[in-house]
Amino acid sequence: MARCRRISGDRCRKDHSSRAPQSPSLVSLPVIRIMLSTAFINMARRHISQKQGELSAEVVRQKDDYLAQWLTETFSGENPHFETGPEHWNPHGLSEHMRIALAPMRKGGIESFPEKDRDVLKLVFDLFKDQSALAVEDCLVAGELLEYPEQLPPAVDRFIETWSMLLVGAPVGPELN
Numbered sequence: 491m492a493r494c495r496r497i498s499g500d501r502c503r504k505d506h507s508s509r510a511p512q513s514p515s516l517v518s519l520p521v522i523r524i525m526l527s528t529a530f531i532n533m534a535r536r537h538i539s540q541k542q543g544e545l546s547a548e549v550v551r552q553k554d555d556y557l558a559q560w561l562t563e564t565f566s567g568e569n570p571h572f573e574t575g576p577e578h579w580n581p582h583g584l585s586e587h588m589r590i591a592l593a594p595m596r597k598g599g600i601e602s603f604p605e606k607d608r609d610v611l612k613l614v615f616d617l618f619k620d621q622s623a624l625a626v627e628d629c630l631v632a633g634e635l636l637e638y639p640e641q642l643p644p645a646v647d648r649f650i651e652t653w654s655m656l657l658v659g660a661p662v663g664p665e666l667n
Contacts, residue, residue: 516565516657517575523654525564526618527639529557530650533619534626534636541630554619561615565657566608579659585610587659592617618653625649 514521536553539545563569567580574580585607592603592614604610625646629636634643642650656662 513571513573515573515575516567516580517659519654519658519660521572522657523650524639526650526653526657527642529561530622530626530642530646531636531639533557533622534629537623537626537630538636554623558612558615558619561618562608562612565611565615581607581611583659584657585614588614588656591656591662621649 516522533554536545536550540547540550560569564572565580565584567574575583577583588610589603604613626636629643629646632643634646636642636646652662
């Protein structure tokens with residue numbers, strides 16, 4: 491029920507704004523940035539554990555594949571813990587945007603894009619997973635610390651920013667190639 495808010499004199503303006511808590515939005519750059527940064531750090535921790543002999547390569551691969559699957563499901567609008575974007579952004583608008591944004595990569599390994607939106611997003615998040623794994627290895631070789639999502643090395647920070655902007659539909663340069 492709308493409450494009355496006094497504005498001037500005896501007039502009343504109804505306040506119809508929602509005070510209900512909302513889930514994080516999949517079109518919010520800060521939300522996606524935190525999500526991808528956290529995913530990257532978790533991947534790094536797994537790869538470090540593998541190098542220390544605590545996890546096998548197979549377990550790391552399975553967990554990385556699960557991450558890509560979770561991201562695919564989430565950005566397809568199948569995760570009830572996240573609000574999808576307006577007007578069918580998730581998955582249709584996002585997959586259309588990815589087809590256009592990643593078209594230059596067709597020369598670099600992506601043969602063609604699948605017909606189904608969800609399949610496009612699976613391809614996208616497999617690419618994110620693979621590029622993240624390479625970036626993790628580069629960081630480990632360089633001796634860079636990968637402990638907290640808030641303290642990423644500059645190159646990783648740019649990588650996460652590029653992917654975050656791509657996932658909200660913002661234009662990005664050729665950084666993903």
